[in-house]
Amino acid sequence: MGVFQSTESRLEDDGPLGDEELVAALAADLAGSFERLVLAYQDRLYAFALRLTDSPRDAEEIAQDAFVRAFRALTAYTPERVQALALRAWLYQITLNVARNRLRGKRLQTVPLDHPAAEHHLEPPDGDSTGPESSWERAEGSRELAARLAALPERYRVAVILRHVQGLPYGEAAELLGQPIGTVKANVHRGVRLLREAMNGRAGSELGSTGVLV
């Protein structure tokens, strides 16, 4: 049950465990239960924002704004409406909107991979390269994957993150994006293919002009 359940199984659930009860608690006593909502969702919403932006600072602000917006919305809702919320999808939707609003106007800034700012991430920390299997190398691999992911066109990026990083079922992702399920599946598929090509081809120079987000 709840407490010790692994992240993995939580992500696989399509009806998030505990949400029903959490929503009931929020409907009955918003001020008293809101902290539980933040505790239950802070890691997921922060991770979602982090993968959308690839910037810890932006992600923290986005997650913060999303929770504040959620609180204000809940204050205005009737208990019946709160009770009827599909909480998880609703929170992801708010977070996505906050992230989009922030990024709008401020065109995504990119730098070429050979720019010093990008190289900074790709250099091993001093005295810590202990061989080909070193954890730095794995960390560097996921650092690069994160950067490639954040550099995908938005429609693919959002779909891949919701489905594969956050583990949402296609139906729920489609619902919160307001898109047909087939569109979401196609975007996830295409996004994964672009990522695979980017990761496998990254040693070559054909991607030299592709930027990483800073």
Added chain:
Amino acid sequence: MARYAPTGKLVGALRELGNVAAPSGLLPAVMSRVGLVSSASTTADSYARVETPIGPLFVAFNKAGVSAVMRTAGPAEFERAFRARFGRPAQPIERLPAWVSRAISEYAESGVARGVKSTGSQHALRFDLRGLSEFERAVLLKALEIPRGEVRTYAWIAKEIGRPKAVRAVGSALGRNPVPLLIPCHRVVRSDCRIGEYGLGSDAKRAVLQIEGAEPDALEGLARSGVRYLGSATTRIYCFPTCQHARRVSERHLVQFGSAAEASAAGYRACKVCRPAVAS
């Protein structure tokens, strides 16, 4: 360097990217922006590893009381899990204060003194149940009343706290018990007496019940043959099978019932101690 040719590998790497903890400042910032006080802002938590009959556990406490009991692979995992759940850090200490370790060591005693209604120091233990809902607190405090060596059902808790229909919510609330073992959510089983789930693992639940003398195997055996309650032909009172009063009934006066309705139809009344009259 890993190549991402198989989709499965890439998908696994993507899933790993979601495995991120929010910065510790997020919760306090949100709470203060919406004008609420975070329960995390009061006292610091300390924790230590303790050996128990069901293996090593990590126990955290603060001024309000014991705040967490968890089974994790090591201290780093505990700190991460603690922070993820409560939004605040926990500091390691050498050993637990006596008021905590005494309660835990009670689980090491095998051989249960029958008729001992409850373990005194458990009630002396204080718990930090802030951050739980009113309902969750009510469920956990009710579970605290179940004597060692006995079990009750999810439906029983629901009825006792005045929410007879909230059986499933009782299950979820017990599942979120931040202090398993010390608040004995393991003494709550399914209405069909199957042992059910447990935060520390259902094997651990069975082991703890065994240590406490609740005889989970016998209980499940009874349940399999459709028995929910036991009555005494002399007193014409029926009980939960693990109730200390049911256990005193001699073999030849013991009567088995499949439901409360069956017992009352036979002219038996519910025990006033274990209160088995759960509509089921």
